[in-house]
Amino acid sequence: MTLREGRATNSTVLAELRSGETFEVLELAGGHAWGIAPHLGLVGYCDAGLLERVQ
Secondary structure, eight states, X not given: OEEESSSSTTSOEEEEOOTTXXXXXXXXXXXXXXXXXXXXXXXXXXXXXXXXXXX
């Protein structure tokens, strides 16, 4: 999953998150999730449809 600086697909790529890596969602809007990848210390946007909720 691609973590980007902004919502647009042409926004700067911050990182590629692998399956199973944690992404903490802070806000959902327009099919995008804004949040933090704590293991990388990065905040950005990703496609909300690619996320899986864990308890």
